[in-house]
Amino acid sequence: MQDWATDFDHTHPDYAAQATEIWDDLRARCPVAHSDRFGGVWLPTRHEDVAAIAHDTEHFSSEGVIVSPWKPEGLAPAGYAPPITSDPPFHAIARRLLLPAFSPASIARWEASARQSCQELIAELAGAGPVVDAAAEYTQHVPVRVIADMLGVPRSDGDKFRGFIHRILENPGGSVGNLAYEDTLDYYLRQVVADHRQNPRDDLIGFLIEAEMDGQKLTDDHIGGTVALLLIAGIDTTWSAIGASLWHLAQTPSDRARLVADPGLLPVAVEEFLRFYAPVTMARIVKEEVEVGGCTFKERDWVLLSFPSANRDPEVFEDADRFVIDRVRNRHSAFGLGIHRCLGSNLARMEMTVAIDEWMKAFPDFELADAGAVRWSTGQVRGPRQLPVRILQRGAE
Amino acid sequence: MKIILDNSKCEGHGRCYALAPELFDADDEGYSVLKITGEVPAGSEEHATLASANCPEFAITIED
Ligand code: HEM
């Protein structure tokens, strides 16, 4: 038998299938696991250790945030995708540039169009059924269409983004092979930015064109890189969070009934979905030898920052292993902790709330059509990728 | 009851101004700003406690 404490592989389907049991087991007996894979990687599971690492930018660098055999080197403090791969002091500059566009007030402006996108997707499903794939046919498309509206590109272009992102995520740092330049994200972004320069408008790309860093306007490369990061950080994450929420509801009639009876509970429920099904685990690279939970982390080791495991630590949460839809004390860290706190958290919350609300209005009653056909992603972003559900009741038009 | 907001710990998770909008506001970058000085107004004690209990960064403390 493989022991997760000394030889885990977070990219393996077996790990994905039992992730929460693995964290609970490790937290109780180990609490910092290690594996020789990927050149050596640590997995702290207690909230206390995860929080300490996220706050300690002296010993831990964000130069590498996705554990893979390719370990970035010599790219700090900016990294290959600022601000997520940046360290202080550069990080604050790159982050501050984007914060105003993602503040609660700025995000509120996009709520109506997000709602409209969800309604469009549901209208496309209305004729289908009784079995639909809630992940492939609904949750997958929500963040793509919302970010298309925010950037100011046609919603139909949104579907191209997924192709671009998956190529990048599946082959980080790799070449584009024999792809024609016209089919790359790079080419696409150049066209879009040029079009915005010619026809200025009030959207996210318009904002970036006007923005200044150290008194200088941004180059097209910088704007393109930022848009690419927003696509990469904002799509699979939110898709996973909405999908996991619907997966939960499909299996929990009492929680479906609560939300139908009291839609005002949704913002509180969203926080519990985020705690219980936190989709994102980040990584760090050790800068300087340091001790965590009794283990010595060596320079250049990988460390997985399991916010999902921290969210189930009984030291911080009452009934940590129970989903409590109206949980009132919920200090979850699904959006990270410290200086890299998710820049898109206000957007992600808005998308989750709107997407679940519109789904529940259209399909107040539904269940898993085939539990065996549900497929979860592997790796650092966790959520259902196939989710066949049977619609049991449709809402009034 | 008094609220103490430690701005050096706040990372802009936005839980406080969502749960207690009469006590906290967001600045242009989404970080928290305390809207009151001194005592928590009568009737807002529960909101103040909620905001403190939901801040992921432990940036809000309550003094009785
Ligand atoms: C439910 C959905 C989401 C979850 C759970 C999530 C989670 C996270 C986490 C845990 C981090 C911290 C990274 C670290 O510590 O290294 C992060 C950072 C970030 N996220 Fe999200 N995210 C979500 C949606 C989004 C969206 C919609 C966007 C934007 C379109 C976005 C953009 C970013 C960016 C730019 C950063 C880097 C911030 C920095 O380094 O200062 N995220 N996210």
Ligand code: SF4
């Ligand atoms: S909840 Fe805490 S971290 Fe978030 S904005 Fe309020 S004070 Fe800041």
